[in-house]
Amino acid sequence: MRENILPKPMHLLVGLGNPGKAYANTRHNVGFLALEHIRRIWHFPEFTKHKRANALVARGTRADRAVLLTQPQTFMNASGNAVGALARYAKVPTKNIWVIYDDAALPFGHLRVAQNKTSGGHNGIASILAHIPDASFLRFRIGIAPMHAQQISLDQYVLNPCTASETKLLRASFTETAAALDLAFTDTLDRVKERFH
Template identity: 45%
Template sequence: MRLLVGLGNPGVEYELTRHNIGFIFVDYLADRHGIALKKETKWDAEVGRGLLWGQPVTLVKPLTFMNRSGLAVGKIARFFQIATPDVVVFHDELDLPFGACRLAQNRGAGGHNGVRSLMDHLGGRDFIRFRIGVGRPPGAKAAAGFVLSRFSTAEFPELEKILAFLEEGLELLFRRDLKIAMNLVNASVGIAGQE
């Protein structure tokens, strides 16, 4: 079984913000594949179990807030005895333009506190990560405020394309392997560079 984890912050004030792109994608997967997400207080997470492309998965949205995401994920991984390489994480990435994505394994946190928390609580960094570009703030705007802002009116219509692209990359990971999925995902340049 694979653990598919979307990072974000709980609460209506954080819905549809850049920092919550991981939550948004897990909700998208749950809806597309008929997996019900249910709040599980023992895990401090919303959790749903089902099948993706014939393979068993557990979808997870930690409710411990971004910087403590590893608390929930670590508990779930230990309970279900899921090895760290079978954990797949989806999170926002400031260092990529909006819509660009990168697929990686066994790399550092790169300043992302949610990813750092996962490393601490999973006991390593060899989980798979979909880094989803949200772009840098314009001008001198602070990064912290930018990631907690909602997507712009111009960006909203593009979200569906990004989510579909992520699903395509995830399907390749499941049906083929990491290298083939990386070849697709890591070639993405972002919405601004696509026609």
């Protein structure tokens, strides 16, 4: 007699950013850029518009788990609208929501994995916290702190395009992020957070 095996809950992998060509290669769009890199190396299909949420999505499997890559199209400060809608629609538990985003407090290109934290001043994360039950979702924070003194405000800095040297650092960081995601699928979250800190 075959044992009934319940399917594992879906994982919602979210990359934060702003939609539109004007923001495409900006530092604040690191989440979008990382997710596109991951989509390609994981051989997921192209992003398409979700029918129930204002988001672009790509479905696939990774480590024997159903995965929905998600780029909210709500603009950064309303990211939680799309994330909350998708989590409810797909019945994704909060612990299976993993979010990739830029962090201006971390050295450029540095990856840090965290959980159960405040927004840290990031409006996209604050919006998600307002639309899901708790803060247990996993965060993959990619540093975008200025490498040199800036003559502009932080708000202007994050919305400016990445330089060639920054893009090179980010490519390496995105590959590291993909490795961290793969580890999170197969190991304990404590070990993932310890390794990518």
